Amino acid sequence: MDVLYFAWVRERIGVPREVVETSAATVMELVEELRAREERYAVAFEDISALRVALDQELSEFDAPLAGVREVAFFPPMTGG
Amino acid sequence: MDVLYFAWVRERIGVPREVVETSAATVMELVEELRAREERYAVAFEDISALRVALDQELSEFDAPLAGVREVAFFPPMTGG
């Protein structure tokens, strides 16, 4: 599964994207796996309420299932316009 | 006193402006004087609710006094924009 990071999430984790092997059933399970990996993930995912997630380029929720998803992206609230 | 007419008021009265000698105390008294003059005025001023008045180029009301006023204009509701 491709996992993408943007803005300060990308800065904290240190890479813009990576391939993650996971059997996580939901976004939240994936977050828990990442948090357990290394300190930089724990820091980036410390406060989930400050983050947003997109599944296959559609905004989604942290309790959404990952079945069939190819691309997960984590980022702070958007500031377009 | 200069009296100006715009849009269909001008068309009905037949002139864009004229000098009117009057001792009318209010706009409404001036309207009554004009109505009594000729049929074309009676037709133009038939329905006062369809008209607006400006005194010295400021929107005003039909019961406003004419003391000191140099220019009175009658016209239909405006359609700018």
Add this chain to the structure above:
Amino acid sequence: MRISVQEQAFDPGAELTSFSAGHRNLGAVVTFTGIVRDLADGSMDVMEIEHYPGMTEKAITAIAQDAMARFRLGDVLVIHRYGRLHPSDMIMMVATAARHRKDAFDAASFLMDYLKSRAPFWKREVSSKGAAWVAATDEDEAALERW
């Protein structure tokens, strides 16, 4: 603040370019451009716009000053034509510049609502079938109540 009541055509794009140039502290520019619409059956030859020279400039200036007082604006532009126009011609334009988008949007809507019913212009649509003065609508009058 710039107010122009004019017979000649203007270029909304060029106006937007000069209006929005060089602002380092105003993040939001809103424009409204009014375009002559054809009649439903496509028969319009000319739209004649009559106005009240002298009062027109005063009334628009007062409306623009009111907008500057009500909203946090950096600048305002109003251009309004009179004379003979044709379908797809630009009749008028307003532009507002503000730090924040809400002020710019609200001020532009306010200006349009007031120009519509409080600036001394009258429109007459001339087609092969005859000519008719455009009537003011209750909707336009009601639009003033929200301000």
Add this chain to the structure above:
Amino acid sequence: MRISVQEQAFDPGAELTSFSAGHRNLGAVVTFTGIVRDLADGSMDVMEIEHYPGMTEKAITAIAQDAMARFRLGDVLVIHRYGRLHPSDMIMMVATAARHRKDAFDAASFLMDYLKSRAPFWKREVSSKGAAWVAATDEDEAALERW
């Protein structure tokens, strides 16, 4: 409908000119232009705008289609830049064309409210004193509730 997500600069005036040309049945064109604001102390060197290629175009297209469905619009334009910008540079622009001014104004406000919080852009302000990501505001999130 035209959506452009681009790094290069654009000319809002030229865009307005081409967007508003030739409409015989749309009387109202509204534009919003977003301009990079300097920091309060005038120290900004660069605003870096990051985005999510692929998702950005999809998200903006969905927002524009939603606007076309909610309002009586004839046309919509959205241009949004990414990359390195400077104070007074144009960041983005929306334009809406409608028969009536209310639809054009409402649709442009709607587009801006949604682009602000639902299009995947992130801004970083870089000055001689350091760099900081622009935070989303509760106000911007609350602005969505009126639609």
